[in-house]
Amino acid sequence: MADTDVLVVGAGMAGLAAADRLVARGRRVVIVEARDRLGGRIHTTHAPELASPVELGAEFVHGRPAELVALIEALGLTLVAVPERHRRGPGRPPLPDLRRSLARLLEAGDASHDRPVAELLDETRGTGEPGEVEAVARYLEGFHAADLSLLGSRSLAENENAGAEDGEDVHRIREGYGALIERFVARIDPARCEIRLGQRVTALHWGPREVRSAVRTGNGRTEVTARQAVVTLPLPVLCELVEATGPDAIDPAPPQWQTALRTLRMGSAHRAVLGFDRRWWAPDGENGPSFVHGGAEAFPVWWTALPSHEALLTGWTGGPRAAALSGQPEGVMLRAALESLASVFRRDVAELRSALRLAYTHDWTADPLSRGAYSYGGVGAIEARELLARPVGGTVVLAGEAVARKGRNATVHGALASGREAADTLFAS
Ligand SMILES: Cc1cc2nc3c(=O)[nH]c(=O)nc-3n(C[C@H](O)[C@H](O)[C@H](O)COP(=O)(O)OP(=O)(O)OC[C@H]3O[C@@H](n4cnc5c(N)ncnc54)[C@H](O)[C@@H]3O)c2cc1C
Structure with a gap:
């Protein structure tokens, strides 16, 4: 008999969201997390000299994404509006309205023809205000953590649409993102959800209705078996396990994952x-x-x-x-x-x-458990994410910011939505 109903790999926002939903619907869950803390790329610290928390990972709530805002409110946390006044440092020419310039360039360059954004920007260079394309390129590299020769134009357009839908305003959580993780975990019934920190999943072997995971602990190795699994590994960590051929691998690696994952990129x-x-x-x-x-x-x-x-x-x-x-x-x-x-x-x-x-x-790029900050889509990423969101054999499903759809990758709200969606998909399959 399996140790648990569902194994959740990773205790970042996606893993916790999946576990919360699974437990609420009566499943028994084991979360295996390699770090000795919860939250993954949400990492808040507190300095005794400061009243405000210090965010080392996610800091802002971008727009008012409904699911995340509802969770923040349900957990009794406070959103504080951040005044978003952008300007250049002293002695420099004024900054163009970057979002408006980007919208113009995406339209002029026909972003619906999927190709690297660098190509699109090259074609539109010389149009608009002097220096406008260069300013947009710098903004895109910074905000999307992306190499523009790899960022796909349709993925970027999808991110922009998501931003327009969620709203352009920016907030912080007064108590810090870490408080969101603490309170979220506290509401998951511990009788149905075991959290194992400091344990690293090194392999997943799966078949119909069974997953066996090899797990490295502080003092040896163990195994967790489950009927189903939600895998929320950050993109490079996942790719390594999917492409590995030795014993430390996802076995069998669904061939459609390999091709689809190559269209996604991890940004620095x-x-x-x-x-x-x-x-x-x-x-x-x-x-x-x-x-x-x-x-x-x-x-x-x-x-x-x-x-x-x-x-x-x-x-x-x-x-x-x-x-x-x-x-x-x-x-x-x-x-x-x-x-x-x-x-x-x-x-x-x-x-x-x-x-x-x-x-x-x-x-975060040198951190072996993230190997980057957040993901961006290359050419073909939109279709790839659709494919990656489907469960394999009704047994294993991926979640996490990198596979979040509808332009919400790279965000906490994308990770939250993808974790919940993965849980729902396992129920339905
Ligand atoms: C510097 C920075 C700034 C950011 N700013 C924002 C922002 O302002 N707003 C915003 O919305 N988003 C922001 N993000 C992105 C946001 O933090 C992520 O999109 C989100 O937290 C990812 O959640 P996740 O659950 O998908 O992944 P993660 O949080 O990475 O969770 C995956 C978990 O898997 C664990 N793991 C890895 N390997 C193994 C293994 N082999 N076995 C078991 N566990 C393993 C990891 O330790 C991790 O805890 C930022 C990210 C960074 C790094």
Whole structure:
């Protein structure tokens, strides 16, 4: 007899969403999570000096995605609106309206013909305002964490449509994203859901109505058997298990997964959270800027903690620039961040260093349990995600941000929806 009804691999938002739904419908669940904490790419920390939480993974709620907003409200958490005023650093030409410019370029370049976004941008170069295409390219690399020679134009258009449907406003969770995970887990009945932390699934063997998983624990190996499984592994970790030929593999690897997974890409992004002795960017207690954009810096975009007046600045880099920084020691990453900040705000780096009190970063690309920040779709990704959302043999189903559909990949709300959908699919199959 199987150990449990459903094995859920991974305890990020997708895994917890699947478990919550399965348990609510009477299934027994075992969640196996390789980290010694819950949440995956939601990772909130707290500094004693700060009232606000520090987000090392997801930070914003983009728009008002209905399922996520309902969950946040049901768990008694508070959404705080982030003023989204974008501007260039001092002494630089003004920033175009990036969303409007992007919409124009997608239309001018016929995004419905699926091809790399870099190609589409090349064709439209020279149209519009001087520097507009370059500014849009920088924005896309940063926001989508994407290499534009790989990002597919239809996937991008789908992401943009999802953004328009969910709304353009931006919020944070006052208590931090980590509180969402804590309260979400607390509502899952522990009598029906066992969570095993610090245990890594190294192989999945499955057949009709049975899944056997090999699991590496802190002091050896074990096995978990189940009637069905929801697999929420981050994209590169999943691809490795699907393509492996040795004992550490998904066996049998559905051939349609291999082709479909190749159209999806994992993006690189880094954030550096820097705490200062005072809000030097907003003297005299003013609000000051919210988002400030530079140019060629390693960390070209910076945002403040507004509406909070905490003396915090967050630097962001995504795409090839972020990939180039990955694997560097934390000190090198933070030095690059401080130098970028000095360049974007036209400040003296030594002066900034002496005012610096706290610094946080996390290299998600070097992290073996994510191997990137979040995914983006290549050419053909929309059809591939449709295929990947189908269960295999009624036994195994994929979930997680990378397979989230309707343009919601790369987000917490996409992971939530995909976990719930995976649970529903297992019921139906
Ligand atoms: C820096 C950064 C900023 C972001 N900003 C935002 C934002 O502002 N807004 C937003 O909506 N989204 C944001 N995201 C994206 C968002 O965090 C993710 O889309 C979402 O959290 C992914 O959830 P998931 O469950 O699909 O994957 P994960 O959270 O990665 O969960 C998968 C779990 O599987 C575990 N695992 C891996 N390998 C194994 C194994 N072999 N065995 C068992 N367990 C394993 C991992 O440890 C992990 O806990 C950001 C992400 C990053 C990295």
